Amino acid sequence: MYFYLPTRIYSERDCVRKHGAEWTALGKKALIVTGKSSASNGSLEDVTEALKEQGVSYYIFDETEPNPSVEMVMKVRETGLKEQVDFVIGIGGGSPMDAAKAVALMIAHKDKDADFLYQKGDDTALPVVEVPTTCGTGSEATPYAILTRHDVHTKASLPHKIYPVYALADGKYLVGTRRDILVNTAVDALGHFIESYINTNATEFSHMLCEYGMGIWSSAKNVLIGADVTAEECDTLLLASTLAGMAIAHTGTALPHGLSYYLTYEKGIPHGKAVGYFLPGYLASAGPLIRKKVLTLTGFPDIQYFTAFIHRLLGPMEADEELVTKAVRGLMSNADKLKNVPYPVTEAMLYQICGMAY
Numbered sequence: 053m054y055f056y057l058p059t060r061i062y063s064e065r066d067c068v069r070k071h072g073a074e075w076t077a078l079g080k081k082a083l084i085v086t087g088k089s090s091a092s093n094g095s096l097e098d099v100t101e102a103l104k105e106q107g108v109s110y111y112i113f114d115e116t117e118p119n120p121s122v123e124m125v126m127k128v129r130e131t132g133l134k135e136q137v138d139f140v141i142g143i144g145g146g147s148p149m150d151a152a153k154a155v156a157l158m159i160a161h162k163d164k165d166a167d168f169l170y171q172k173g174d175d176t177a178l179p180v181v182e183v184p185t186t187c188g189t190g191s192e193a194t195p196y197a198i199l200t201r202h203d204v205h206t207k208a209s210l211p212h213k214i215y216p217v218y219a220l221a222d223g224k225y226l227v228g229t230r231r232d233i234l235v236n237t238a239v240d241a242l243g244h245f246i247e248s249y250i251n252t253n254a255t256e257f258s259h260m261l262c263e264y265g266m267g268i269w270s271s272a273k274n275v276l277i278g279a280d281v282t283a284e285e286c287d288t289l290l291l292a293s294t295l296a297g298m299a300i301a302h303t304g305t306a307l308p309h310g311l312s313y314y315l316t317y318e319k320g321i322p323h324g325k326a327v328g329y330f331l332p333g334y335l336a337s338a339g340p341l342i343r344k345k346v347l348t349l350t351g352f353p354d355i356q357y358f359t360a361f362i363h364r365l366l367g368p369m370e371a372d373e374e375l376v377t378k379a380v381r382g383l384m385s386n387a388d389k390l391k392n393v394p395y396p397v398t399e400a401m402l403y404q405i406c407g408m409a410y
């Protein structure tokens with residue numbers, strides 16, 4: 053067995069400020085890649101205050117789009133080069149965190165064009181610091197960056213592995229997040245656990261992360277259908293999300309993620325929601341023993357309860373037959389995803405996972 057995760061992960065209240073002297077030592081000037089919400093949840097202020105305290109200058113790019121595109125990354129790369137930054141800080145959900153990794157890669161390869169993003173090869177990148185503000189992607193602890201590719205009409209993971217140097221996870225930034233964002237991202241984290249657990253690349257190390265993490269997720273799941281969410285509950289959801297990121301850093305994701313990209317590209321369905329639609333089907337497609345194990349770990353008596361819970365959180369799937377066919381055909385030609393599934397995948401199975409007749 054082998055487990056590699058070089059990211060220094062701080063998961064605690066006020067870690068951005070507490071460890072400011074350490075992570076700001078990555079350079080003299082930082083490029084902050086973020087969206088609009090970081091200005092109101094305290095994360096951007098904590099980061100800029102820590103930088104100021106240590107005399108490190110910075111430039112803020114705060115127009116990260118959801119599901120960032122190759123084009124956006126190339127535009128921000130130009131800004132980073134012009135500003136002569138030494139490291140990149142992603143603040144937000146998976147969109148800014150993934151964009152930060154891709155920008156860090158492209159700044160380090162300033163003579164390369166956008167094609168380089170999807171060419172296997174040198175993974176050298178500027179150092180990256182990630183500050184998550186959603187409880188879903190775990191991108192702070194993964195080497196992955198997923199971008200929208202308009203050239204092939206879907207989203208796709210970069211072949212490059214860009215591990216953040218620091219992950220600074222503080223649940224306080226999630227307090228007051230819109231309910232649908234909290235729910236969708238928590239379902240994404242659940243997807244990471246399930247797709248990592250039922251995975252060809254799974255080992256005892258990754259199973260350990262999933263088994264412990266699914267218990268943590270399960271302890272907070274009723275928060276998703278309840279009333280207001282406390283800071284402590286946000287801590288729990290964020291911890292689950294980081295653990296799930298650590299698990300997929302080792303195994304990668306599987307069928308639900310592979311199918312979801314088409315729904316997000318074509319219909320703008322948020323990532324976690326698009327993944328969640330396929331989780332009951334993926335679980336049903338697995339062997340009875342591992343299915344039972346996942347259900348026990350996530351606190352559901354059987355697959356019907358699990359399905360009903362997901363349905364209650366997400367509502368009915370927003371995809372017609374044409375889109376499902378596109379997703380199924382696309383995934384059938386995605387060898388990288390199919391090889392993560394520990395049993396043979398057929399078109400009929402994928403239609404079943406999508407809840408449609410073959």
Ligand code: NAP
Pocket residue numbers: 086087088089090093116117118119120144145146147148150185186187188189190191194195196197198207225226227228229230233237240323324
């Ligand atoms: P997101 O697209 O980053 O954010 C969704 C929305 O939530 C945005 O409108 C964002 O606003 C807002 N938001 C973020 N934090 C908030 C907070 N604390 N309070 C209020 N609003 C907040 O969504 P995500 O689900 O976290 O990330 C999805 C992306 O991650 C997808 O591109 C997906 O493919 C990728 N992903 C990556 C990995 C990986 O391992 N790298 C794994 C799974 C998914 P602003 O952006 O304007 O701030």
Ligand code: FE
Pocket residue numbers: 188189240243244309323327
């Ligand atoms: Fe995901």
